[in-house]
Amino acid sequence: MVARVQPDRKQLPLVLLRLLCLLPTGLPVRSVDFNRGTDNITVRQGDTAILRCVVEDKNSKVAWLNRSGIIFAGHDKWSLDPRVELEKRHSLEYSLRIQKVDVYDEGSYTCSVQTQHEPKTSQVYLIVQVPPKISNISSDVTVNEGSNVTLVCMANGRPEPVITWRHLTPTGREFEGEEEYLEILGITREQSGKYECKAANEVSSADVKQVKVTVNYPPTITESKSNEATTGRKASLKCEASAVPAPDFEWYRDDTRINSANGLEIKSTEGQSSLTVTNVTEEHYGNYTCVAANNLGVTNASLVLFTPHDRRAPEMLSHLEGPQVQNEVMKPASGSKNKGKEEKRTRTNHRCVFITLK
Template structure:
């Protein structure tokens, strides 16, 4: 049963102490015994136990938090299901608060009424909160040369320390110990995974951002290929670009398509292969590989030339020279 008269007593003892910080006196004007215990530190989500000594000749006792009564003797006044009575005897008066949150932080008072004077024991509960990243930049796709800003905001108690670093590929020179990481005039080498770390004395929270840098194609210098008539051969084109480039093959000004004239074109990622299965005289000449994406294009030329099968030497013939060789071969037949 909740005792209305005891509520009045508690109001005089506890609430005045909490709200005004004034010494509480009994009807006989004798000062109450006030004791301040060491702070109690608890992590968010854990359970805290609060207790005070009873002693002899105790007539009333209660636990208070700010301006509310949690327990008056064995009677629970708090409607919070997380609060419960653990021990109430001559030696100790203890309560338990489960799943502690930031709202539970503050001063708690154990108020005891003896036959002669009131006595209070107060303790300050400090709630520590592990860091949590609450606002992080989304994955970004930017063009090379752009200015990039990455943001990372976190909550926690104690206040967490924020750090940025380039995780993959690792680059120790690209880091920040603030919430913001600025990358001016970004290059393709700085594309990758960036890690934000929020840390305090309790724990660490880590999240990552993927940064993609678009840039126009570049192609490796073409390597000329020498083949004998009837031989199988391959021309290679290697392109570097983000987004990945489309590769086109040309013979002079005419585009070459897969499957035409016995030629196969096979694309594999950044590489393209043009394959001749049976080289003829008309296949010899100059070929161009062009790599194209939305930011630009690049090209390289490759010469397919006649290789002397007997000597193993390679010779590049001009069209006039090729015509002379064909006429000479016809004359030798007669």
């Protein structure tokens, strides 16, 4: 079989006329659509497009062509595309069927019919719509509180998708607009969490992806519970702190660090710690300090284990002064990735009140 060579675009009208003249002669005809301008047909990517062409006589000489060349001349197929075929539901129809339409199929198509004097043409413009698809989105990111954050979400589609950002919280705020970039200036711990990017157009359902933003911040004591205890009984002091990364806890008494030994048990989980005295004696009464720390800062709180007979303890505990915040500049250890850079570290001191119990 000899392969057909497509003619140059400028020569198409002449070649087409010659081809039509070689077809069996019929009566002069005209297409029912020839007096109209170019029609548009819109098809979604992957669907089948049918470009209609109807003539008035079954012996008409008809051909289809597009910007690339001749597709059909009569019933003779010139295109090598297996997706393209003729649609003939009746003898006067000469429609073109394109299966699994893609974006490169978009453009002008011409149905040409030979009349007595010259070819008459009917044109249709195929528009291919593409569902929205997110092509690029920021990776999950971890930053320190107060930093500026830029999230990126890019999407493809026809028509061009509208990008919408939303912070996934119970009262999630939406950031609407046709912008691929979401800028958060001076981010706070409340702005941590997942951010959803939605790309939408009218072709199909939206494409949705998420980015997780983690905000690091120094520890803050959220709860510290002093306790009264009877000798011979079990008693606990509890301390909770909020921080990212999660804080490490230490317990002190009179500036001496306490370990789990000699009837004392320390249990720490993410965000909370407890000091338990398994068998309270007179020497266990007094002031204790809970220290919470991560790589961004240190904070502490004073707690008191007191006897039920001491009526002054609750009153004195209510007068504990609030935290005092100090800033330290921490230099990274040798071998650190941040060597040569200084790191700001926050220290929060709670004033300790020592109670003498008799």
